[in-house]
Structures are given as C-alpha cells and as structure tokens.
Amino acid sequence: MDAIDPPLTAAEEYAIGAFLRTTAWGIDRQGQVRSLAFFLGRYADLVAGVEDGFDYSIYEYEDDLSTRRCLNEILAAVGPALRTKIEEVVSPLDQRLRVASIQAAQPGSTQADPAEWWFYRIPKSPGPELGADLANNGIVPPEPG
Numbered sequence: 001m002d003a004i005d006p007p008l009t010a011a012e013e014y015a016i017g018a019f020l021r022t023t024a025w026g027i028d029r030q031g032q033v034r035s036l037a038f039f040l041g042r043y044a045d046l047v048a049g050v051e052d053g054f055d056y057s058i059y060e061y062e063d064d065l066s067t068r069r070c071l072n073e074i075l076a077a078v079g080p081a082l083r084t085k086i087e088e089v090v091s092p093l094d095q096r097l098r099v100a101s102i103q104a105a106q107p108g109s110t111q112a113d114p115a116e117w118w119f120y121r122i123p124k125s126p127g128p129e130l131g132a133d134l135a136n137n138g139i140v141p142p143e144p145g
Contacts, residue, residue, distance in 0.1 A: 004040040004093075006085045012078075019077040025070055036074065040089055042067040047093050051100040055127020058108045058137060068094075068118045100124060104139050 008016070017033050020026025026034055046054075046064040054061055071090055075083050101121035112119035122134060134140045 004044045004089055005037045006089050008036070008082075008085070012082050012085075015078060015082065016074060019074065023070075023073070025066075036086065039067055039070050039074065040086075040093075043071060043090070043093055047096045047100070050097060050123045053125040053127050054123045054130050057129055058133035061130055061133075062108050062119070065118050069116060072116070094118075097121060104134075106139060108134070108137050108139060 013036075016036050020033050028034055042064065046067060049064070071086070075086055075090070078086070097118060098121065101123050104120050104122045107116075107119035114120070122139060123130065126134060131140070
C-alpha cells in the first residue's frame with residue numbers, strides 16, 4: 001500500500017465514488033469516476049513540486065491547487081471515520097506545503113475563500129515562469145534587475 005492511498009473498505013470506496021459521481025471534477029473525460037487515490041496522488045505531486053520549486057504557469061499552479069479544494073469537498077461529504085482516514089494522509093501533505101511555501105496576501109487568479117488557505121500559499125522558491133506570473137499578477141514584487 002502506498003502512503004498516499006489509505007486502506008478503504010468496499011463501502012468506503014463506494015461512498016466516495018457515489019459522491020464523486022455528483023461532481024463535475026469527479027468524472028474524467030472518458031466518463032470514468034476518479035478515485036480518492038487520484039486526488040491524493042495529484043496533491044502529493046503538487047506538494048513535491050512546490051518543494052522542488054514549481055516552474056509552470058500560475059494557471060497550472062492554481063489548477064493543481066484546486067486538487068486540494070476537491071479533497072476538502074470529499075472530506076466534507078464523508079462520515080467521521082472515513083474523514084479521519086483521509087485526513088491522516090492529507091494533513092502531512094498540508095504541513096509539507098506550508099513548510100515549502102509562504103503566505104500571499106491574495107490568491108492568484110482563482111476566486112478563493114480565505115478558509116481555502118492553500119490558494120494563499122506560494123512556493124518559497126518558484127521557478128522562473130511562476131515567479132514572473134506571480135510578479136505580473138502583483139502577488140510578489142518583481143525581481144530587481
């Protein structure tokens with residue numbers, strides 16, 4: 001078992017799948033229901049990317065951050081026992097994201113509620129493309145020079 005894939009009972013997998021079927025983002029382009037592991041994996045990949053210095057556009061960064069919003073919606077939709085299982089995986093990823101990023105005064109181009117703290121985080125060491133996008137959007141000052 002992968003550390004980002006908590007052991008789920010058949011009933012728990014069914015409950016998550018039933019919820020995902022009710023969302024636009026829970027279904028892929030082929031009409032297949034995505035899994036919890038899909039969202040956890042995408043979030044883990046984002047966190048690793050932020051730790052390494054995310055170097056894609058602000059739009060790609062925010063799209064990747066939206067995976068955390070999806071996880072938040074899943075957490076809100078499931079019962080307490082399943083929520084705890086999922087939080088045991090999400091919480092360490094959240095902590096890693098907080099360590100690898102800094103607080104921004106505003107999110108980039110995404111409309112975000114302040115409770116969606118992840119949209120207000122930017123990598124400590126963004127790559128050149130994201131750094132330029134952040135400066136162009138007034139989120140961080142441009143590099144001198």
